[in-house]
Amino acid sequence: MKIECNFNYSVEVEECNIDYLTSGFKQIQEMVFTDFAKITLVQFGDSAMKKATKPFCCTCGNNKDFIWKTKDAKPMKITTIRGEIELPQMQVQCKSCGKKMFISRALLGIEKYQKMSSTTQKMLAFVGALTPFRVADKILGMVGIGIDRMRVWRCVQKVGKTIDFDLDPDELPLGEADGTGIPIIGIKKRGQELKVFIQKKVGGGVRIAGLAIGKYDAGWDKLFEPLRETILSFKNFLLVTDGDTSIFKGIKCVNVILQRCLWHIPHQLKHCLWEDKVKSKSAVWLKIMGKIFNIVAIRHQLEEAEIDAMLEDKRKMLDELITFCEESKCSHSAAYLRNSKPDMFSALEKRLNGKASSLVERVMRTVNMRVNVGKWTPQGALNAMNLRLAHYYNDWRPGEPDAKGVKIVRL
Ligand SMILES: [Zn+2]
Known part of the structure; x- marks a missing residue:
């Protein structure tokens, strides 16, 4: 017209x-x-x-x-x-x-x-997922758009709630799971944990396969439940975690092979040594850390027999290290290594190329950059992270109001 x-x-x-x-x-x-x-x-x-x-x-x-x-x-x-x-x-x-x-x-x-179209809601939600509400308010105000932060917040909640994640059957049967504390309104410490499950992609990089929020030692079952069917459609699925036992309990699929994140092990062990009151950089400390770095360092692209030989040697080194910890009165460290042992080399044993490089760490930085600004309700944090991670890892975009059918001629 x-x-x-x-x-x-x-x-x-x-x-x-x-x-x-x-x-x-x-x-x-x-x-x-x-x-x-x-x-x-x-x-x-x-x-x-x-x-x-x-x-x-x-x-x-x-x-x-x-x-x-x-x-x-x-x-x-x-x-x-x-x-x-x-x-x-x-x-x-x-x-x-x-x-x-x-x-x-x-x-x-x-x-x-x-009061607005769904495109406007998505765009405002996008702004709120990328940047703190206060900043969104200020920048929009500076370019002459008076939209207050509460409205941005409401859009984040409304649109964030509609975002779902799932495993992609065409991507790799490889995933990592980890959690990070979220600052919750009315609680001093980081009262709840955001649980993130990522899937590695064929062409490199990762995508988000599941997101949930809950107490520290629970809630993983809620995240994995809707993914069950897709997990079972893979022949094997290798799940790398830092050893949080609630993750193990949350996933109840027979074809899942658990692998401790080898990247996390030295970090965790440092913490155990601190609990064992071993002085950092002391002779005992250096001996234990030197050995664990060797044990978790995996050389890839070896032949079958070479892998078996390497595994045998690593298991021997691990047993020796556990004995050494016990002898040195490092009971926390010894217990930690003993617990980790069964899942430490499962990927290699099954000949699955599950380089435990902890890609989930980078995802957690994307979470923390936004979530550490301010305090949240559990559902509020989840909705904002749904949007933020869907955008950064799963290509979610709000779309723009397009000029379809609008042509303006200067007279
Ligand atoms: Zn009528």
Whole structure:
């Protein structure tokens, strides 16, 4: 439809300074946008009323016979990515049942009782997932868009809730699982844990296969349950974890092979040595750490017999190290190594190339950069991380309002 737009403004400028002009343009922008949207809306309303079948429908089912009540009932506020504008609510009356209804939202593609389109909601949610709400508020304000942080927060919650993750059967049968503490409102320490399950991709890199929030030693079953069928569709699935036993318990699929994250083992052992009160960099400390670094260092692309020989030697070294820890009164360290032993080389034993490189660590940094700004409710944090991780790892994008069918010619 061709819309005749004539924008006529009288502008009074005292000084020709670009900053004054920039600020003045903000006023023009709002006026032009409002006028443009209003003129278009009313013309589409008129044209819709002339059509035999209307683009809206009464609750009684009638979508043919209506009469105009008003084209300018009390204005409604609509939020767009260009700011908030006021548009007229146009009202019609159903000739079948006599009911009155507003049609502006239906014509604008906005759901009943909503203030914005779903694209706007997604875009604002995206802003809130990338940056703290306070920063979103300030930057939007600086470019002349007055959208307060609460609205951004609400969009994050609404859109974040709709995001689901799953394993991709076409990607690798390899995953890592780990958790990170989340600052929760009303609790001093990091009261809840965000649980992240990633899947490695054929072409390198990772994707998010599952996300959940819960107590430290629980909640993994909730994350794995919806993935069960896809996990079982793989012949074997190698799951690398840092040894959190609740992860082991959460996944109840027979084809899953558990592998301790070899990258984590020296880190954990350092912590155990601290618990055993062994002085850092002391002779005993250095001996134990030197040995564990050797044990977890795996050389890849060996032949079958070479792998077996290497494994045999590593198991021997591990047993010797456990004995040495016991003799040196390092009971925490000895217990930790004993517990890790069964899952330390399972990938190599099954000849699965599961380089335990801890890719999940990088995902956790992506989480922490956002989640450490402020405090959250558990569900609030999960919704924000759904969006953030879906964007960084699974290519989620909010989309943009496109100019499909809008062509503007300067006269
Ligand atoms: Zn009706």
